[in-house]
Amino acid sequence: MSAKHNTPALKHHFEDLGQQHACERLGIWMFLATEILFFGGIFGAYTVYRYLYPHEFEVASSHLNRTIATINTIFLITSSLTMTLAIRAAKLGNKGELIRWLFVTAALATAFMVMKGFEYAEDFHEHYVPGRMFQDELKSARDEIAGKSEEDAKKHQFKPERQKWAKELAVQVNHKHVDPGKVQLFLCFYYIMTAIHGIHIIVGIGCILWVAWEAWRGTIPPENYSTVEVVSLYWHLVDAIWLFLMPLLYLTGAGYKH
Amino acid sequence: MSIAAPQGAPAAAPVPPEPGPLPVNYLNNGHSIWSWLFTVDHKRIGILYLVSISIFFVAGGIAAGIVRLNLLQSDGAIVSEDAYNRAFTAHGVMMLFFFLIPAVPAVFGNFFIPMMIGTKDLAFPKLNLASWYVFMLGAALAIWSVLVGGIDTGWTLYPPYSTRASQSNVIPGVLGVFISGFSSIMTGLNIMVTIHKMRAPGMTWSRLPLFVWSLYATSLIQLLATPVVAITLVLLMVERAWGVGIFDPSLGGDPLLFQHMFWFYSHPAVYIMILPGMGVISEVLTCFSRKNIFGYHAVAWSSMGIAVVGFLLWAHHMFVAGISFYAALLFSLLSMLVAVPSAIKVFNWTATLYRGSISFQAPMLFSIGFVVLFIIGGLTGLYLATLGTDIHLHDTYFVVAHFHFVMVGGMVMGYFAGLHYWWPKMTGRMYSDFWSRFAACVIVVGFFFTFIPQFVIGYHGMPRRYPNYPQEFQFFNVMSTAGAGVLGVGYLMPAVYLTLSLINGKRATANPWSATGLEWVSQSPPPIFNFDESKMPVVVCGPYEYSLGVDQMGRTLPDAPTGAPAELHEGTAADGHGPTSPAKQES
Numbered sequence A: 001m002s003a004k005h006n007t008p009a010l011k012h013h014f015e016d017l018g019q020q021h022a023c024e025r026l027g028i029w030m031f032l033a034t035e036i037l038f039f040g041g042i043f044g045a046y047t048v049y050r051y052l053y054p055h056e057f058e059v060a061s062s063h064l065n066r067t068i069a070t071i072n073t074i075f076l077i078t079s080s081l082t083m084t085l086a087i088r089a090a091k092l093g094n095k096g097e098l099i100r101w102l103f104v105t106a107a108l109a110t111a112f113m114v115m116k117g118f119e120y121a122e123d124f125h126e127h128y129v130p131g132r133m134f135q136d137e138l139k140s141a142r143d144e145i146a147g148k149s150e151e152d153a154k155k156h157q158f159k160p161e162r163q164k165w166a167k168e169l170a171v172q173v174n175h176k177h178v179d180p181g182k183v184q185l186f187l188c189f190y191y192i193m194t195a196i197h198g199i200h201i202i203v204g205i206g207c208i209l210w211v212a213w214e215a216w217r218g219t220i221p222p223e224n225y226s227t228v229e230v231v232s233l234y235w236h237l238v239d240a241i242w243l244f245l246m247p248l249l250y251l252t253g254a255g256y257k258h
Numbered sequence B: 001m002s003i004a005a006p007q008g009a010p011a012a013a014p015v016p017p018e019p020g021p022l023p024v025n026y027l028n029n030g031h032s033i034w035s036w037l038f039t040v041d042h043k044r045i046g047i048l049y050l051v052s053i054s055i056f057f058v059a060g061g062i063a064a065g066i067v068r069l070n071l072l073q074s075d076g077a078i079v080s081e082d083a084y085n086r087a088f089t090a091h092g093v094m095m096l097f098f099f100l101i102p103a104v105p106a107v108f109g110n111f112f113i114p115m116m117i118g119t120k121d122l123a124f125p126k127l128n129l130a131s132w133y134v135f136m137l138g139a140a141l142a143i144w145s146v147l148v149g150g151i152d153t154g155w156t157l158y159p160p161y162s163t164r165a166s167q168s169n170v171i172p173g174v175l176g177v178f179i180s181g182f183s184s185i186m187t188g189l190n191i192m193v194t195i196h197k198m199r200a201p202g203m204t205w206s207r208l209p210l211f212v213w214s215l216y217a218t219s220l221i222q223l224l225a226t227p228v229v230a231i232t233l234v235l236l237m238v239e240r241a242w243g244v245g246i247f248d249p250s251l252g253g254d255p256l257l258f259q260h261m262f263w264f265y266s267h268p269a270v271y272i273m274i275l276p277g278m279g280v281i282s283e284v285l286t287c288f289s290r291k292n293i294f295g296y297h298a299v300a301w302s303s304m305g306i307a308v309v310g311f312l313l314w315a316h317h318m319f320v321a322g323i324s325f326y327a328a329l330l331f332s333l334l335s336m337l338v339a340v341p342s343a344i345k346v347f348n349w350t351a352t353l354y355r356g357s358i359s360f361q362a363p364m365l366f367s368i369g370f371v372v373l374f375i376i377g378g379l380t381g382l383y384l385a386t387l388g389t390d391i392h393l394h395d396t397y398f399v400v401a402h403f404h405f406v407m408v409g410g411m412v413m414g415y416f417a418g419l420h421y422w423w424p425k426m427t428g429r430m431y432s433d434f435w436s437r438f439a440a441c442v443i444v445v446g447f448f449f450t451f452i453p454q455f456v457i458g459y460h461g462m463p464r465r466y467p468n469y470p471q472e473f474q475f476f477n478v479m480s481t482a483g484a485g486v487l488g489v490g491y492l493m494p495a496v497y498l499t500l501s502l503i504n505g506k507r508a509t510a511n512p513w514s515a516t517g518l519e520w521v522s523q524s525p526p527p528i529f530n531f532d533e534s535k536m537p538v539v540v541c542g543p544y545e546y547s548l549g550v551d552q553m554g555r556t557l558p559d560a561p562t563g564a565p566a567e568l569h570e571g572t573a574a575d576g577h578g579p580t581s582p583a584k585q586e587s
């Protein structure tokens, strides 16, 4: 066996580290292609319905929490930067630095998920969830203004337990031809897309911590930094998908006047 | 065509001496169940897939048997109408997702891609093992959903029936299909990276065996189409579980959108099923006619052409579902276009046979069966791609017959061709020559009797998936069921003689068919890392140099199988100073 085969990082079935890294890089890029197609399917479905029901999508989007989404966007963009700094540290063979940046990245990702959790809790608390909850809440609000003219309905003092979105939507449904079914359709996409994205974030956190563990064990010498690169490519994709989710879900209704 | 070494160089290499069987090969390297369940050897994983899909093939076959038996009488002979729905759905789901999709890529692709391109393993061995577990998890869910009552939606799972009306176990079944999709992606990714990055020295793109090209095209589709059906099935499950209206028109959804997204995968998926079969045929036809393939580049690129064009014609399943006339026109045109690369393959195979020294061993018989049945299946596809005739033929038994001609007549024949071609390499044993030829004939005859009548009744308007039919169709249905019985016997025969070959079959030599590919360089069964590690193969010429009588390493081929003329094989003079047996170096 020649000397090049003695690197512990080299797996037995590869000729040399160059081949191993080339395989890893190509593999992750192909995986990213499948991810794009996976999200592409649901983005495509979203686009179809957004085109068919632009008004309802705008109305539904306007009730989402844009503050949390903005903070989360900042978290994720920053985490992409720290991930890249981790690669740099790996290339330079600076183990301490590598582990530190990986932990910062994982922390930002965790912060994203915590904020997302708060946001889901708030949506749930407001009954802004498609299905029975949404329908009951909206029905109670609509019952209160049943038979009123648009002017009167707008001035109507709702019971204190009515949710803000339900009050506004009740008027729009009664007087502005807004179809509540299609508002729920938007909410379905909101929940499915953010949930799938959230699962990807959690997987990402796992991968980042795993790389940190490997780095701590010393199995990521500078010549084998491609492990970090592979995880970072995945992480950047997860970020990039969020950069599409943010405008599609949150900014669509940002300018909507009730 | 693609000899790169200067003339004479390949012929100078000596005939490899016939090495004895290895003391340690991939099969006897560990006998415990764990040595199989935790293996990362691509060959063992291929065998794991082979065993599993054989079971699913039997399961799908039993469901098909129920369907055919029930159709013996015009009012349903054996089961209730509800059970009939569940039987044909089980047949479709089992055969498509758990047999046809993994059949060739996961069994022969896994086993032979690394061997054919001259490397030790696939690029990601652990991912490969994971793919099998994911596959089995998906299959377990699907089978469980069948055992606890089944699904009655048909394999196409159209909403809103599947999401609102159906009382059957849609979610576990769909979840099973969803999960098994990831195994398909993993296999495709692994194969594609391996082909790109791990070819032996000298194995250029235009020296790749056509099987490798066809699997490259297949993997491309697996990678790019499967994720779309995955997300579609997620949406379907969410809609069914929570009663929201993603595809339900009464809640603002659009059922046509489901059909678009479903067929965006499921049309290219038929190419996941047929392309690997085509690759097998290119290997077998050249070997058993002792000729170079006619038009190597045309056959290779037609695989890629099918993969790419195959993505652009999904809506031909929806001509009568209410898509716009102009869209239908375009999809009709594109559907006809994909017939071109398919026809290129058929013409090139035919030209390969022309003036070849053909011998009719079982792999060759299965391959010829493939070509004949595929031609019929392909041409009847044009009737369905034509807008006018499709209105008449849509959702009739004509579609069923067309599909089965391509998938069973084509792909299952291709699978059996590959199984018989590579069986000696995989197991180190030869099977019965007589019984294998006989089985091939029985299968072809049974197939014709099963599906030709379905063209007739379909043309006369019998709808698919109906348990009842007018009395005048009974004759054809009985004929079809009788044919299915013959077909079933035909499929049982390989199960018997292949199993027997493991017990008392003659030991296979390294290259029993005198084939040119690198997979025949090592002994049968191959060593743990496919080749003698101190002498990894170096490729000097194209994949089918049968007329020169050399394999891809430029070594003279051993004697051709029975039936091929001996004069093809010229340089036997060099015995004695060939490479020493690699067995000695194996640790």
Ligand SMILES: [Cu+2]
Binding pocket: B266, B267, B270, B313, B314, B316, B317
């Ligand atoms: Cu199709």
